[in-house]
Amino acid sequence: MFNFRLKRIIKLGIKSLWMHRLRSTLTALGIIFGVSSVIAMLAIGEGASREAQEKIAQMGSRNIIVKTVSPPEDDTQGGQTQMLKEYGLTYADADRFQNGIPNVQVIVPNRRLLREAYYRNRKASIEVVGTVPWYPEISQVRVQRGRFLTATDLHYKQGVCVVDEGVVRKMFAFDDPLGQDIKIGGDYYRIVGVSTEQAAASTSKGMNARDASGATKAAGANAGAIYIPLNTVKDRFGETRLQGDSSNAFAMEKVELEEIIVQVRNIDQVMGTRQTVQTLMTRFHKKNDYQIIVPLELMQQARDFQRIFTIVLGSIAAISLLVGGIGIMNIMMATVSERTQEIGIRRALGAKKRDIVVQFLSETLLLTLSGGVLGIFLGCLIPFLVSTYGEMRTVITTESLVLAFGISTAVGIIFGLYPAMRAANMDPIESLRHE
Amino acid sequence: MIQSQEPQGFEKDTAILAMHGLCKSYYLGGEELRVLRDINLTITSGEYVAIMGPSGSGKSTLLNLIGCLDRPTQGDYLLGGQSVLTLDDDQLSMIRGERIGFVFQSFKLIAQLNVVENIEIPMYYQGVSEDASARRARELATLVGLGDRMRHRPYELSGGQQQRVSIARALANDPLIILADEPTGNLDSTSGADILAILDRLHGEGKTLIVVTHDEQIATNAERIIHLFDGRIAKEEFNRK
Ligand SMILES: Nc1ncnc2c1ncn2[C@@H]1O[C@H](COP(=O)(O)OP(=O)(O)OP(=O)(O)O)[C@@H](O)[C@H]1O
Ligand SMILES: [Mg+2]
Numbered sequence: 035m036f037n038f039r040l041k042r043i044i045k046l047g048i049k050s051l052w053m054h055r056l057r058s059t060l061t062a063l064g065i066i067f068g069v070s071s072v073i074a075m076l077a078i079g080e081g082a083s084r085e086a087q088e089k090i091a092q093m094g095s096r097n098i099i100v101k102t103v104s105p106p107e108d109d110t111q112g113g114q115t116q117m118l119k120e121y122g123l124t125y126a127d128a129d130r131f132q133n134g135i136p137n138v139q140v141i142v143p144n145r146r147l148l149r150e151a152y153y154r155n156r157k158a159s160i161e162v163v164g165t166v167p168w169y170p171e172i173s174q175v176r177v178q179r180g181r182f183l184t185a186t187d188l189h190y191k192q193g194v195c196v197v198d199e200g201v202v203r204k205m206f207a208f209d210d211p212l213g214q215d216i217k218i219g220g221d222y223y224r225i226v227g228v229s230t231e232q233a234a235a236s237t238s239k240g241m242n243a244r245d246a247s248g249a250t251k252a253a254g255a256n257a258g259a260i261y262i263p264l265n266t267v268k269d270r271f272g273e274t275r276l277q278g279d280s281s282n283a284f285a286m287e288k289v290e291l292e293e294i295i296v297q298v299r300n301i302d303q304v305m306g307t308r309q310t311v312q313t314l315m316t317r318f319h320k321k322n323d324y325q326i327i328v329p330l331e332l333m334q335q336a337r338d339f340q341r342i343f344t345i346v347l348g349s350i351a352a353i354s355l356l357v358g359g360i361g362i363m364n365i366m367m368a369t370v371s372e373r374t375q376e377i378g379i380r381r382a383l384g385a386k387k388r389d390i391v392v393q394f395l396s397e398t399l400l401l402t403l404s405g406g407v408l409g410i411f412l413g414c415l416i417p418f419l420v421s422t423y424g425e426m427r428t429v430i431t432t433e434s435l436v437l438a439f440g441i442s443t444a445v446g447i448i449f450g451l452y453p454a455m456r457a458a459n460m461d462p463i464e465s466l467r468h469e
Numbered sequence: 470m471i472q473s474q475e476p477q478g479f480e481k482d483t484a485i486l487a488m489h490g491l492c493k494s495y496y497l498g499g500e501e502l503r504v505l506r507d508i509n510l511t512i513t514s515g516e517y518v519a520i521m522g523p524s525g526s527g528k529s530t531l532l533n534l535i536g537c538l539d540r541p542t543q544g545d546y547l548l549g550g551q552s553v554l555t556l557d558d559d560q561l562s563m564i565r566g567e568r569i570g571f572v573f574q575s576f577k578l579i580a581q582l583n584v585v586e587n588i589e590i591p592m593y594y595q596g597v598s599e600d601a602s603a604r605r606a607r608e609l610a611t612l613v614g615l616g617d618r619m620r621h622r623p624y625e626l627s628g629g630q631q632q633r634v635s636i637a638r639a640l641a642n643d644p645l646i647i648l649a650d651e652p653t654g655n656l657d658s659t660s661g662a663d664i665l666a667i668l669d670r671l672h673g674e675g676k677t678l679i680v681v682t683h684d685e686q687i688a689t690n691a692e693r694i695i696h697l698f699d700g701r702i703a704k705e706e707f708n709r710k
Contacts, residue, residue, distance in 0.1 A: 042599065053581050379577050382538055383638070384566020384594040386559045462538050466577065 047396040054369075061365045062405035064358030065445070069409025069438045070416060072351035076434040077417035079347055081427035083340040090336060092174045093329035096139075098296045098308050100127075100315065102289055105323040118274070121323040122289040130318070131296055135310050137303040138296055142172050145267045146292040151205070151260065152217040158204045161259040162218060164267025172297045173232060175261075180212050180227030188263045193270075196227040200258030216260070221270050223262060232259055304330045352441065358405075359445035366398055366453035377457050378465030387458040394457050398450025399443070406442040410435055484547075485514040485645065485677050486535065491544035493530055493700075504530050506700045508544070512679065514645070517672045519688045520681045522697035528681040529650055531697065535679060536569050536648045537561045549645075566594050570639025572649035576631040578623040584610055584634050585619045591641040602641075609637035613667060629660025636667055647671060649680045653687070665690060 051058040093099065102122030128143040145164030150157055163169075167183045170176060177196065187194050195216065202211050215222040274288045298307050308328050315324055370377070377390055413435075417428035493505040504527045512518055520528050533539040534546065537553055546553045548564065556564070565571075570591075578587050585606045592602035610619050613633035615626075623631055632652060639647055649668070653661035661684065669690055672678050680687055688694050689708065696704040 039596070042593065050581070375577070376579050379579060380590065380594070381562065382536070382565060382571050382577075383591040384562055384642070386562040386594070388559070389594060463533055466538075466573075 043392055043396050044400070046393060047400045051397060051400060057365060058401060061362055062401050062408070064361040065355070065402050065405030065442050066409040066412060068351065068355040068358040068445075069406050069442050070411075070413035071354055072347075072438040072441070073410065073413025073430065073434050074416035074420075075347045075351060076344070076437075077413075077428040077430045078420060078426065079340070079343050080429040080431060080434075081417070081421075083336065083343070084429055085427045086336045087333060090329045090333045093327075093332075094172055094174075094295075094297065095330045095333065096297050096299075096301055096304060097172055097329055098298070098304065098311055099327040099329070100294045100296070100311060101325045101327065102292050103323060103325045104287075105321040117285060119285065119287040120289075121287070121321055123291040123294050123324060125290055127315070127318065128291065128294050130314050131294060131311065134314055135296065135307055137298045137300070137307055139299045140168055140171055140297045142166055142169050142295040142297075143264060143291045144169070144293040144295070145264060145271070147267075147271060148257070149218050151201070153205045153214065156205045158201070159257060160201055160204075161257050162267065162271070163259050163261050164264040164271075165261055166264055169261065170229075172295050174230065175232050176230045177227045178229060180225070182227055182229070183261060183263050188265055191265045191269050192263060193221060193223050193266060194226045194263070195223040196229050196261040197225055198229045198231045198259045198261075200231050201260055202228060202258075204258055218260070219271065223260070229261070301330065304328060351438070355441050355445050358442075359449040362398060362401060362446065363449035363453060366394065366450060367456070369397070370394060370453050370457040373457075374460065374465045374468040377460055378462050378468065381460075381462035382466060390458040391451075391454045394454035395447070395450045398454070399446045402442050402446025402450070406439045409442065410439060413438065483514055484511045485516075485549060487511045487547045488534075489545045489547075491534065491541045491546060493527070493534060493539070494542045504700050505534070505541075508702060510695070510702065512677065514677055515672075515675050516693065517668075517678045517691045518680070519691035519694045520679065520697060521683065521688060521694055522703070526697040527700045528697055532648050532650050532679065532681050535646070536571060537564050562594075566591055567642055568645045570642070570644040570647045572632070572635050572639050572647065572652045574651040574654040576623070576628075576635045576655075578631055578634055578638075580623055583620050583622055584615055584626075587623070587634055588638045588641055591638060595642055597642075605641065606637075609640055610634070612640075613637045614663075627660065628656050629663055632656060632660070632664055633667065636664070640671075644676075646677045646679065649678070649682075651681055651683065653682070653684050661686075 100123060105121050123143075125143065128141055131138065132141050142165065145162070147162045147164075148159060149162050151160050165183070167185055167188060170182055175198070178199075180196070182196055183194065186192070197211055197216070201216075205211075205216070206214070211225050211228060214225050216225060217223075273290055274286050276286060296307065296311060298304055305328075308326065308331070311326060315326070380390065380393075414430055417430055420426050421428045488508050488510045491505060491508040491510075492503065495502045495504060508531065520531065522528050530539070534541055537548070537556075540554070549568070553561070553564070571577075579590070582590075585603065588606035588609050589602045592605065597605070607616075607619060610616060613636055615630060615633055615637070618626060618630065623634070626634065632655075636652075639649075647668075652668070653664050656664065665684075665686055668678060668680065668687070672690075678691075680691065682688065692708055694706040694708070695702055696706075
């Protein structure tokens with residue numbers, strides 16, 4: 035009985051919606067756009083957030099990264115810049131971290147320079163990382179072929195290097211890079227290993243601040259990186275160079291280390307250790323020539339930001355659905371008053387109030403449900419297009435689909451009920467007389 | 470034409486409806502407008518009754534009360550021996566759907582529905598299956614002479630044809646009482662005569678007919694004429710045949 039009724043109710047609803055095709059479509063559009071914008075916005079938001087979280091996670095959640103930054107110019111010399119500007123992290127800092135901070139698992143001091151590299155007739159601008167053998171422990175970089183740098187390499191300042199896949203792509207189209215020599219700044223380095231690429235976020239900031247000297251830097255990690263023993267870099271590249279960003283062409287600068295990465299044993303120790311690092315740094319650095327980056331902290335900030343973002347998106351979406359709902363209610367009120375006589379006729383012929391409520395409510399629900407379904411399609415299509423053509427990551431979650439569809443249905447019921455009740459409660463005689 | 474199993478209290482020649490001291494007032498701006506006053510009326514099953522009277526005398530109001538579309542202000546109304554006053558809205562809807570067939574002066578067909586669909590409406594609310602109601606609607610359309618117009622919309626029909634659809638619709642659930650408010654009022658004399666013929670036939674088949682009219686012809690066909698004047702029953706006439 036119920037099924038049979040339901041089928042006819044739906045039929046009746048579709049029929050009268052079909053009779054006012056244009057009006058029905060326009061009304062449903064409100065819901066379609068509401069639902070699809072909810073889904074699309076949440077998908078874009080979610081994609082951005084995951085991307086950020088992953089990037090930060092690649093920087094290492096147990097790491098505290100201290101970077102050298104060029105200090106703001108002080109005018110104590112009366113506008114005349116020093117000929118040699120000395121700043122940044124030092125080996126002494128690394129020792130202090132090693133000896134003065136409990137909970138430290140490993141410390142990695144790094145040089146990071148941007149240099150031209152040559153292999154046969156090829157030339158590329160790549161990042162030279164002067165580092166220690168345990169660098170892979172604190173990063174995402176993994177050796178794929180050959181080996182990483184060893185303690186011996188470090189100790190004897192060997193002219194060896196490990197290149198990452200970015201460099202391989204750029205410079206070794208067909209040759210096997212292992213065992214080849216690559217030339218940087220007049221010296222040759224024997225390639226002993228090939229590694230994966232480093233996470234973009236771990237370098238970009240410090241690099242931009244420090245390495246204005248080099249040629250225009252390619253975006254992020256795609257520049258490719260070459261790992262050379264720290265002591266070798268110190269020896270062969272030195273620590274002084276021309277100051278690139280100065281008006282004085284002869285100004286020099288001296289930097290010992292571009293970066294020190296401290297990794298603690300346990301994730302709960304991160305914030306405490308950050309404090310200790312900060313204290314040590316402020317004690318020994320008068321100039322503001324360093325920056326402390328804590329990926330864990332960034333991750334929490336990203337999460338907080340994501341929560342706010344979701345709330346804002348949710349509110350915008352809720353408002354757009356509300357507007358859609360008001361549109362539907364408006365149309366249904368008009369429909370009811372336009373069909374007053376029909377309601378009177380149906381009541382005189384035996385329709386109960388409930389029948390009238392069901393009739394009008396089912397029309398509203400048909401509108402919102404079909405609007406919801408189309409909205410889901412459109413809402414999935416938009417993020418798809420954004421990912422395909424916009425090179426932006428999007429993630430459609432089931433929750434967002436359920437949420438959007440649920441809200442649109444609820445809107446249908448809430449805004450459809452009042453017009454339907456109003457239709458049902460009209461006096462049959464008066465509505466019959468209505469022309 | 471229609472075989473009805475008469476429920477309890479609706480046997481032929483017993484009182485199908487009875488009104489005692491029935492009053493209906495409207496209140497306009499706190500002022501009482503007494504439209505019907507002290508109506509006492511008994512109608513037996515199978516009777517053909519005409520209600521006449523000047524405009525504004527309360528004929529339509531009385532018919533709406535009989536048809537359970539409206540509730541009296543005072544007095545008692547028994548339909549099939551059962552008091553209607555205590556029934557709720559759903560029960561009144563049920564009575565209208567099952568036992569009463571309405572025919573209106575201006576037809577009151579639903580413009581978006583075709584002939585068959587219009588006739589089906591009362592059956593839809595009684596839960597008659599789709600097949601059965603479609604079959605019966607086609608039967609009824611044929612019966613009132615619209616067998617070749619079943620897919621037409623009301624605006625594609627003449628007034629007389631529309632009124633025939635409305636009669637067919639009134640017959641859909643095989644009601645006991647047919648109430649008609651000036652069924653020929655909007656029709657020319659030929660179409661009016663068709664409608665009269667159908668009413669006569671229904672009477673012949675044992676339907677109880679109550680017809681509000683200014684039409685002398687209906688009055689002469691009816692068995693009883695009730696004259697309303699200023700909300701009261703002024704006079705009752707019985708036609709002998
Ligand atoms: N809803 C209402 N509110 C107030 N007064 C009403 C209402 N309905 C009817 N009346 C009044 O009741 C009186 C009787 O109306 P009714 O429609 O029964 O007359 P009638 O005899 O059918 O007239 P006609 O022959 O013109 O159709 C009229 O004076 C009318 O103004
Ligand atoms: Mg009238």
